[in-house]
Amino acid sequence: MNKKPSLSLGFLEGLIGFRLRLAQIALFDDFERAMRPFDITPTRFGALSLIDANPGLSQMQLAKAIRLDRSTLVALLDHLEKRSLVQRRPSATDKRTNELRLTPEGRLLLGKLKRRVQEHEKRMFGKLPADERAQLARLLEAVSAMKTKQVIEI
Amino acid sequence: MNKKPSLSLGFLEGLIGFRLRLAQIALFDDFERAMRPFDITPTRFGALSLIDANPGLSQMQLAKAIRLDRSTLVALLDHLEKRSLVQRRPSATDKRTNELRLTPEGRLLLGKLKRRVQEHEKRMFGKLPADERAQLARLLEAVSAMKTKQVIEI
DNA sequence: TATTGTTATACTCTATAACTATA
DNA sequence: TATAGTTATAGAGTATAACAATA
Numbered sequence: 103m104n105k106k107p108s109l110s111l112g113f114l115e116g117l118i119g120f121r122l123r124l125a126q127i128a129l130f131d132d133f134e135r136a137m138r139p140f141d142i143t144p145t146r147f148g149a150l151s152l153i154d155a156n157p158g159l160s161q162m163q164l165a166k167a168i169r170l171d172r173s174t175l176v177a178l179l180d181h182l183e184k185r186s187l188v189q190r191r192p193s194a195t196d197k198r199t200n201e202l203r204l205t206p207e208g209r210l211l212l213g214k215l216k217r218r219v220q221e222h223e224k225r226m227f228g229k230l231p232a233d234e235r236a237q238l239a240r241l242l243e244a245v246s247a248m249k250t251k252q253v254i255e256i
Numbered sequence: 257m258n259k260k261p262s263l264s265l266g267f268l269e270g271l272i273g274f275r276l277r278l279a280q281i282a283l284f285d286d287f288e289r290a291m292r293p294f295d296i297t298p299t300r301f302g303a304l305s306l307i308d309a310n311p312g313l314s315q316m317q318l319a320k321a322i323r324l325d326r327s328t329l330v331a332l333l334d335h336l337e338k339r340s341l342v343q344r345r346p347s348a349t350d351k352r353t354n355e356l357r358l359t360p361e362g363r364l365l366l367g368k369l370k371r372r373v374q375e376h377e378k379r380m381f382g383k384l385p386a387d388e389r390a391q392l393a394r395l396l397e398a399v400s401a402m403k404t405k406q407v408i409e410i
Numbered sequence: 411t412a413t414t415g416t417t418a419t420a421c422t423c424t425a426t427a428a429c430t431a432t433a
Numbered sequence: 434t435a436t437a438g439t440t441a442t443a444g445a446g447t448a449t450a451a452c453a454a455t456a
Contacts, residue, residue, distance in 0.1 A: 237395070
């Protein structure tokens with residue numbers, strides 16, 4: 103009946119990168135489920151949050167901040183603008199750029215989303231004691247800060 | 257000259273999920289760079305490692321272990337088989353299934369890859385003291401273990 | 411000359427549905 | 434009836450290259 107000798111992880115067992123990957127999958131899964139009714143992905147949520155925190159920023163600034171190519175950002179903003187969540191306003195000072203702002207609807211929705219995301223974080227990390235959560239955040243930051251030092255040749 | 261007041265992270269600032277996302281991006285970046293000469297992605301590396309550690313496993317078993325649909329796995333295995341790294345062998349006991357094994361070339365390559373991955377892990381986590389690395393691994397496992405308890409309705 | 415936003419295009423990764431052969 | 438592997442297909446999400454407007 104039960105054919106589950108459960109596979110050995112082998113070399114993967116000891117890799118922190120592998121553990122991080124699994125955690126990321128679990129996290130994304132729960133995030134996606136929480137946001138499904140709003141059709142909001144982590145990237146879209148990131149864009150909304152950054153526009154909210156930095157009203158008037160340009161598309162290039164936003165693209166860099168969320169690690170997207172500027173061409174990729176166009177479609178994302180088209181989507182958010184079509185939903186009347188975000189507004190592109192041509193800048194007066196540099197006519198090449200657009201200033202990005204949330205609409206009132208955008209702010210309203212983001213408020214709801216933030217509460218959802220807080221619940222999501224609580225589900226995923228709430229079981230950990232506060233000091234371990236802080237430790238985890240600190241360690242993850244340290245990892246992000248690590249830039250590739252050496253370029254490797256075959 | 258320098259137009260970098262650097263954006264505010266706003267709400268994202270306090271999110272562990274966001275930190276994890278950034279760490280994942282940095283990690284993937286370095287992994288990709290290290291593996292580029294071999295055309296090996298994290299998923300392919302995972303598949304090779306699991307086949308190595310569980311010779312004779314079926315495609316379904318592998319698919320579940322690396323969180324892919326069985327249809328998605330087909331192309332991945334086609335690729336690895338075309339490169340003579342993996343072999344599909346029809347099972348004698350259940351003729352619907354294939355037994356997966358590394359070829360000698362596959363084993364040879366995996367050996368090289370493992371060394372690369374160890375270097376990669378050292379680059380990304382080597383600066384952390386050993387006890388913090390262990391703590392990080394432990395916390396990430398705890399996060400993965402967290403299953404979504406409640407299903408959320410709008 | 412360089413940068414910004416845009417478009418056209420293509421590539422990668424993934425899943426769903428339907429087929430076949432076995433169980 | 435159900436499962437394993439396959440195929441056809443489509444949908445996200447991403448990047449590269451070229452273009453017009455502006456700096």
